Structures are given as structure tokens and as C-alpha cells.
Amino acid sequence: xxxxxxxxxxxxxxxxxxxxxxxxxxxxxxxxxxxxxxxxxxxxxxxxxxxxxxxxxxxxxxxxxxxxxxxxxxxxxxxxxxxxxxxxxxxxxxxxxxxxxxxxxxxxxxxxxxxxxxxxxxxxxxxxxxxxxxxxxxxxxxxxxxxxxxxxxxxxxxxxxxxxxxxxxxxxxxxxxxxxxxxxxxxxxxxxxxxxxxxxxxxxxxxxxxxxxxxxxxxxxxxxxxxxxxxxxxxxxxxxxxxxxxxxxxxxxxxxxxxxxxxxxxxxxxxxxxxxxxxxxxxxxxxxxxxxxxxxxxxxxxxxxxxxxxxxxxxxxxxxxxxxxxxxxxxxxxxxxxxxxxxxxxxxxxxxxxxxxxxxxxxxxxxxxxxxxxxxxxxxxxxxxxxxxxxxxxxxxxxxxxxxxxxxxxxxxxxxxxxxxxxxxxxxxxxxxxxxxxxxxxxxxxxxxxxxxxxxxxxxxxxxxxxxxxxxxxxxxxxxxxxxxxxxxxxxxxxxxxxxxxxxxxxxxxxxxxxxxxxxxxxxxxxxxxxxxxxxxxxxxxxxxxxxxxxxxxxxxxxxxxxxxxxxxxxxxxxxxxxxxxxxxxxxxxxxxxxxxxxxxxxxxxxxxxxxxxxxxxxxxxxxxxxxxxxxxxxxxxxxxxxxxxxxxxxxxxxxxxx
Numbered sequence: 223x224x225x226x227x228x229x230x231x232x233x234x235x236x237x238x239x240x241x242x243x244x245x246x247x248x249x250x251x252x253x254x255x256x257x258x259x260x261x262x263x264x265x266x267x268x269x270x271x272x273x274x275x276x277x278x279x280x281x282x283x284x285x286x287x288x289x290x291x292x293x294x295x296x297x298x299x300x301x302x303x304x305x306x307x308x309x310x311x312x313x314x315x316x317x318x319x320x321x322x323x324x325x326x327x328x329x330x331x332x333x334x335x336x337x338x339x340x341x342x343x344x345x346x347x348x349x350x351x352x353x354x355x356x357x358x359x360x361x362x363x364x365x366x367x368x369x370x371x372x373x374x375x376x377x378x379x380x381x382x383x384x385x386x387x388x389x390x391x392x393x394x395x396x397x398x399x400x401x402x403x404x405x406x407x408x409x410x411x412x413x414x415x416x417x418x419x420x421x422x423x424x425x426x427x428x429x430x431x432x433x434x435x436x437x438x439x440x441x442x443x444x445x446x447x448x449x450x451x452x453x454x455x456x457x458x459x460x461x462x463x464x465x466x467x468x469x470x471x472x473x474x475x476x477x478x479x480x481x482x483x484x485x486x487x488x489x490x491x492x493x494x495x496x497x498x499x500x501x502x503x504x505x506x507x508x509x510x511x512x513x514x515x516x517x518x519x520x521x522x523x524x525x526x527x528x529x530x531x532x533x534x535x536x537x538x539x540x541x542x543x544x545x546x547x548x549x550x551x552x553x554x555x556x557x558x559x560x561x562x563x564x565x566x567x568x569x570x571x572x573x574x575x576x577x578x579x580x581x582x583x584x585x586x587x588x589x590x591x592x593x594x595x596x597x598x599x600x601x602x603x604x605x606x607x608x609x610x611x612x613x614x615x616x617x618x619x620x621x622x623x624x625x626x627x628x629x630x631x632x633x634x635x636x637x638x639x640x641x642x643x644x645x646x647x648x649x650x651x652x653x654x655x656x657x658x659x660x661x662x663x664x665x666x667x668x669x670x671x672x673x674x675x676x677x678x679x680x681x682x683x684x685x686x687x688x689x690x691x692x693x694x695x696x697x698x699x700x701x702x703x704x705x706x707x708x709x710x711x712x713x714x715x716x717x718x719x720x721x722x723x724x725x726x727x728x729x730x731x732x733x734x735x736x737x738x739x740x741x742x743x744x745x746x747x748x749x750x751x752x753x754x755x756x757x758x759x760x761x762x763x764x765x766x767x768x769x770x771x772x773x774x775x776x777x778x779x780x781x782x783x784x785x786x787x788x789x790x791x792x793x794x795x796x797x798x799x800x801x802x803x804x805x806x807x808x809x810x811x812x813x814x815x816x817x818x819x820x821x822x823x824x825x826x827x828x829x830x831x832x833x834x835x836x837x838x839x840x841x842x843x844x845x846x847x848x849x850x851x852x853x854x855x856x857x858x859x860x861x862x863x864x865x866x867x868x869x870x871x872x873x874x875x876x877x878x879x880x881x
Contacts (some may be wrong), residue, residue, distance in 0.1 A: 235693050248276035248293045251302060257329060258348055258367055261359065261386050262337045264329040265301055271295065274515040281305050292326060299333035301330070312344045317346050331356065332776075339364075349848065354810050355377075356776050358801075360767060361399075370400050374503040376767040379455075381477045381495070382446040384507065388434065388442050393426060397510070400426075401499060401506040406762040409501070412532040414564055415508070422509055429510050436513035450769050452692070452835060453473035453824040454500075454799065462533045470500040470799070471529060471850065477511060489516055497529055499730040515659065531607065548750030549597065553588050560584055567715040578608040602635045604630070610646040616653065621646075635679035637673075644669045673795040674709075683709060688719040692835060704730055705835075719824070728831025737841065741818035744804075749816050754791050756845050760860055762794045763829070767806035771838045775813070777857035782814060785864060789845065791815065797837060799823035 245346055252267065267273045275296030281303065283289040290305030304320045323346070336357030340350040348364040348589040350373070361373040372599040375383070378400040387396035403420040422429065434440075441463040457469040494513035508529060565573045585605045592598045606628060613621030625646075628639035629818040648666045654661055670686055677683065696702035707723040707730070712718040739761050740750035749760050762778065775794075782792055792815040798804045804819060820826045824834060832841070840854040842863065854860055 230570075246278065246291070248278045249273050251278065251291070251293050251304075252276070255302065255304065255327060257351075258339060258364065259339055259351060259362070259369060260390075262329065262353075263331060263838075264336055265295070265331050265762075265806055267295060267301070273389065276301065289322075290326075294643070299332045299668075300335070302330065303328040303335070308344075310344055314332050346554045356772055358772075359767060359807070363548055369395065372504045375399070375505060376769075377451065377472055377475070378449040378767065378769045380498065380505045380507070381449040381475070381493075382769070384511070385444070385446040385479055386475065388437070389428070389440065389442060395425070395429065396430065399506055399761075400510075401501065401508050403433060406505070408466065409499075410464040411469075411529065412464070414532055414561060415529055417564065417566065419508070421568065425568055428493075428542070431512055432514050433513055438489050438513070438515060439471050439481050440479065440517075441481070444481055447478040447480045449475060449477055449768075450836065457530065457533060465533075469529075472498040472505075472532070473528065476514075486697050491515060499529070526620065546781060549588055552592055553591060557581070557584050557588065568810060571615045572617055575617045577611040577851040578612040579618065580745065581608050582612075599634055603638055606635075606639050606642050611645075614646045614649040614653075616650060634681060635773070637677040637682060638676065641680070641682045641686070644673060659789070665734055678713070684714040684717045684719045687713075688723060690780065691723065695726075697734070697805075700730060721830050722833055722835070724833070725740075725829075725831045729832045729834075729839075729852050732841065737843060737849045738847070738849045739793065739795070739828065739832070739841075740819075741820055742809075743816050744819055749818055751793060751843060752847065754793070756789045757789045758845055758864065759791045759843040760854075761841045761843065762792065763797055763834045764794055764837050765797050765823075766804050768837055772807075772811075774838045774857050775811070779814075781861055781864075783856055790864060793818065795819075795828050797826060797829055797834065 244459070252273065257264070263572075267276055268561040271680045272295065277294045279289040279292050279294065280288045287309075289307070289309070290303065293301045295301055299470045304324050306324055307320060307326050311321060312323060323341075323344060325341040325344060328335050329337040330713075334355040336353060336355055337352060338352045339348050340352070341347060347796040348367065351360075351362045351364055351369070353360040354372050358376070358379050360375045362369050362375075362378050363371045365374060376476060383395065384665070387393070388401075400422070401419055402423070403416045406416045406419050445740045451472040454470050454472050457465070457471070459465050459468050473496065475495045475498060477495060479490060481490045481491065481614065494510040494514045495507060498505050499508055507880070527834065539699040552823065560577075562753050563577075565577055571575075572647060582605050585601050585608070589598050589601045592601065608624075609621055609624055609628075610731050613625070614620040622643070625639055625643040629636045629643070631639075644666065647669075648662060651657065651665075667690065670690060673680075674686060691706035691710065692701040694700070694706065704727065707727050710720055710723040711727060715724065738750060738752045740748060740752070743749050760778070762774070764775065766772065778792060778858045782790065794813065795818045796804050798819075801819065801821070804817075808817070820828060822829065828834075832839075840860070841852050842848045842854055852862065854863065
């Protein structure tokens with residue numbers, strides 16, 4: 223049996239009712255009914271023998287009445303379940319009398335429901351589609367057989383839809399995961415972001431074509447593989463004027479794909495998504511991702527055009543013109559007018575560069591009028607942001623000299639300018655034809671290291687240290703990463719990244735050492751791994767909204783069944799930002815082990831205590847309470863790690879997982 227990756231067009235909603243069930247065969251049902259949407263992964267019996275082994279059965283209601291039918295495979299696993307959920311009698315055109323009609327169609331994979339279609343108003347048209355269990359959490363809105371939007375979609379699933387839309391050149395599908403100007407306005411986002419989204423909508427077709435030309439190794443068989451994001455950020459409602467609610471967003475996420483068999487996976491482009499934002503229960507992109515060559519360095523871009531920069535980097539004119547402020551209102555108005563005239567998405571690089579340079583001239587006048595250092599620093603940082611944008615375009619080479627003059631000022635202005643110059647130079651060099659990107663990366667890391675030596679007390683140091691450490695760890699260079707984590711802990715222990723770095727060090731150095739993890743379970747009781755002494759315990763940090771995590775949970779369920787009687791236990795620490803997301807997941811998937819949950823997501827107490835940056839993250843603790851390995855990343859590694867020692871009844875510290 224194979225998993226159906228791409229569904230064909232849907233069979234019509236023909237009003238097949240329970241009374242016709244005996245006239246149908248499993249083969250007829252399997253061939254007649256298919257999902258209305260493409261991209262649904264569900265089980266389809268492939269061989270004649272598999273189809274012949276399938277069984278058709280009635281589904282009974284609470285009063286013993288027939289409400290639908292189901293198809294099971296030869297092993298008894300569900301394949302399809304089509305039912306009438308409300309028992310309403312309706313008469314459709316061509317029918318002699320009112321009767322019940324199917325209104326819910328469910329498709330299964332490995333015996334679990336993964337996709338459901340719903341006709342909620344008995345009009346023979348789908349209204350809603352849902353993905354469940356290992357299929358995901360999406361809830362889509364359907365009109366006239368087409369997907370028109372989402373009621374709920376996670377960032378991982380939004381990235382999957384985006385890949386599907388790009389591969390199929392389906393602009394309508396793509397728009398369902400792109401933030402709209404109206405949504406931005408409802409959140410109170412800056413006018414500049416609203417304009418940018420409007421320009422993106424108007425020029426989407428051309429932008430997608432340009433993106434597709436840069437997707438090296440992609441073809442019609444390319445499919446989504448995974449979504450990697452460091453951690454979401456929250457901007458509280460009271461952080462800036464105009465915001466109507468708390469903003470939650472991802473920055474610098476990466477989307478990987480699985481190429482077709484004819485492509486070399488090592489040379490296939492991936493996507494870099496600068497920003498995604500949560501809107502209600504949906505996640506959407508604030509702009510199209512960019513294509514990245516696989517040799518592209520793992521380095522964050524300048525954030526001068528980011529949403530956070532728009533919110534925090536440019537102060538509210540009313541506030542600056544208030545009591546105690548020294549900036550003349552006419553200059554603030556000139557700056558606001560200039561910002562409102564920012565060129566749209568169809569502007570040339572030359573026009574954008576000139577807009578940034580003209581903005582610098584206004585900022586210089588404001589700086590000259592400022593009467594205190596704090597005000598001057600605020601606007602100097604904006605000068606540096608605009609200078610970086612003009613310089614990285616390649617059309618303002620004299621920008622290097624301007625950067626150097628700002629660096630020569632020293633202090634906070636100097637360090638900020640030095641850091642932004644490094645990032646701008648990286649962008650400029652990486653955009654050159656026939657560039658050796660690996661060499662550019664090496665040179666840039668050296669510059670960042672030199673920055674740390676020259677400006678050990680700069681405000682930018684903690685973030686630079688944390689970024690370099692994570693790059694090393696991500697590339698498997700754990701010892702180099704450890705060095706930067708250690709320095710961050712020593713120099714900035716009270717910062718958010720400093721506390722997270724301390725936890726990362728604790729986890730990295732845990733092998734062979736005693737480790738106890740304790741927290742509150744879903745029912746409010748305290749659970750500690752110390753109580754499980756004598757057993758081999760896998761601790762899994764996970765999120766229910768992350769598809770890779772759900773996939774690992776499925777594999778761990780099988781592993782748990784095989785080894786539980788031999789002394790293997792699992793403790794999971796859920797890091798969902800919203801408890802409701804976890805509760806919804808657990809209604810669909812029952813877990814036989816304890817689940818620890820404490821509010822805060824990736825910024826929660828346990829996430830910081832163990833330096834959890836992304837999920838899934840696993841730690842394997844031996845019967846003696848000492849850590850056997852903190853490097854396990856997949857359930858399959860756990861299986862290989864445990865197989866021999868558990869068969870013998872215990873685990874020894876000398877064993878290492880097979881690679």
C-alpha cells in the first residue's frame with residue numbers, strides 16, 4: 223500500500239446515502255471518492271490483492287440506525303469513513319422524496335484519520351476541509367470546490383502550502399498564506415508595511431516568476447520537507463502607538479524541500495522567509511521568501527526593513543514632539559511625509575537607494591536639532607539603517623567611506639555602524655556574479671569575531687554571540703558553538719539570550735552527568751524524571767503545531783509500545799505558546815506518557831533552563847539518572863540506541879547511537 227501524495231479531482235457530492243450502501247463495493251468506493259484538494263496524503267490500496275482484501279461496513283448511529291459506511295483494509299485498518307452526522311432529511315433536485323445525505327468524508331493513513339471534508343448546510347457543496355492527526359492541523363474554507371482561505375493553519379503548514387503553490391504556479395493558493403493590506407491595517411501595522419503588502423499583491427505574478435527562475439533543482443515533483451524557525455517573537459500591544467493587539471511573528475525562517483529523484487539534493491535551493499505573522503489562528507507571510515543556493519551562509523540579514531524595525535526603529539512623531547522633546551515639528555513632518563512617499567515594489571534599485579539617501583539628509587537635520595544623546599542615538603541608528611540599504615544595493619560605493627566616518631565617532635553609534643557595515647558588506651559580496659559564497663561566509667564570520675574583540679561591551683554583542691554560537695551548533699561544530707555560548711553567559715548572563723545560552727551549555731555538557739527535569743503536568747501536578755530512576759527515559763521537547771514534532775511523536779509511540787515493558791519511558795515537555803493548541807491536539811491524539819506544560823513556549827522556564835532553540839529536541843537519560851546522549855534528533859536514532867542494551871535489560875554509558 224502506498225500513501226497518496228497528490229490527489230486527483232474530487233468525485234461529485236452525489237448524495238450517496240446509507241440506503242445505497244449494499245449496492246457499493248470497496249473498489250467502487252475507493253475509486254469514486256477522492257479529496258477535492260490536491261496534496262492530501264492518504265492510504266490507497268495499490269494491488270488487486272490489496273483491493274480485494276478490503277471490507278465495506280456500515281457505520282451505526284447512537285440509536286442503532288445506519289448513518290454511513292466505512293472501508294477497511296485487509297488488516298482491519300480504516301481507509302475511508304463517509305457518514306451523515308446530523309440525520310437531517312433534505313430533498314435535492316431529481317429526488318422523489320427527502321432523505322439523508324452524507325455530509326462528512328474522512329480519509330485515513332496508517333489507520334488514523336488525516337483529512338476530512340464537510341458539507342455543513344446540506345447543499346451538496348463542501349464548506350470546510352480539515353487535516354488531523356499526522357496530517358496536520360489545518361482548517362480550510364471551501365467555496366465552489368476551491369480553497370479560498372484558512373480558519374486555522376500553523377507556520378509549518380503555511381510554508382508547506384507556499385511550496386505547493388510555487389511548484390504548481392497556483393497564485394490563488396499562494397494568496398491564502400500571504401498577509402493582506404486589510405489584515406495589516408486591522409492589526410495596526412505601520413502604513414509602510416500596509417503599502418508594501420499592497421504592492422506585493424499587485425505584483426505577485428511577476429515576483430513568483432522571478433522566484434521560480436532562482437529555484438535551482440526544483441521541478442514539478444518537488445515537495446515540502448521541513449520548516450525551521452529559531453523562535454517566535456511577541457510584540458505587546460502597548461509597545462507602539464496604533465497596534466490593536468499583540469503581534470506574534472517568526473523572523474528568518476528557512477523552508478527546505480525534497481527534490482525529485484533526478485535532482486542532487488545537495489544542490490537544491492531552499493527558501494528564506496524574512497517574516498511570518500500570526501493573524502488569529504492563521505500564520506501568513508509578510509512577503510515572498512527568497513531562493514537561497516545551498517551553499518548560502520546561515521546568516522541573518524539586516525533587519526532595517528523588518529516589521530520590528532518599522533515599529534521600533536522609527537519613533538512616534540507625536541511622542542517626540544511632546545513635552546521635553548527638542549525636535550522641531552516641521553522636521554518630524556518632513557520625515558513622515560518622506561516615509562509615506564516610499565517607492566513601491568515596482569521601484570528600481572536606483573530609486574530605492576536614492577530614497578534612502580534622501581531620508582538620511584532629513585535625519586541629519588533632525589540630529590543637528592536634537593538636544594540630548596538619547597534622541598541623537600535614535601536617529602543615528604536610522605541613518606545607519608538607511609545607509610546600509612543604499613550601500614548594499616551596489617549603487618552607492620562611497621557608502622563604505624560614510625560608514626567609516628560613523629564608526630570613527632565611537633560609542634554606541636560607532637559599534638552599531640560597525641556591525642551594520644559587516645552585514646551590508648556580506649550582502650553586497652554575496653550578490654556578485656560567480657561568487658564563492660563559502661568564502662564570503664568565512665570572511666564575514668571573521669569580521670564578526672573581530673567585532674567581538676573590538677567592541678566587547680557593545681549593545682550588539684549578546685545577539686552576535688548567540689547567532690555565531692547557533693550557526694556553529696547547527697553546522698555540527700558543537701565545540702565552537704560552546705565557546706560562544708560560554709562567553710555570552712560570562713558577559714551577558716541577565717539578557718534573554720544569555721539565560722538561553724546558559725541552558726544550552728547545560729544541555730551540551732550533560733552527557734555522562736546526572737540530570738533531572740521537572741515541571742507541571744497538564745493536571746497541575748509536579749513530575750520529575752528523578753521518580754523514574756531505574757528506567758531509561760527519553761525527554762522530548764516538542765510543539766503540537768510543528769509537523770516534524772508530530773511525526774516524531776508518531777514514531778515514538780511505536781517505540782514506546784516495543785520497549786516500555788523493558789524499562790523505557792517517555793516524558794514530553796510541550797512548548798506550544800498557546801495551551802489551546804496543545805489541548806486541541808490531545809483531543810485527536812492520545813499520548814500514553816506524561817506531558818509537562820508551562821506557559822511561555824520557547825521562552826518558558828524549561829525551554830530557557832535547557833537552552834531549547836528549536837524542536838524537536840531530545841535528551842536520553844539512563845537508569846542511573848545520568849545523560850546518555852543529548853545529540854539525538856530523531857526517534858529512529860533512539861531505536862538504534864536502545865535496541866541492544868534494552869534487550870539485555872539495562873543501558874550502559876559506553877554505548878553510542880549508530881550513525
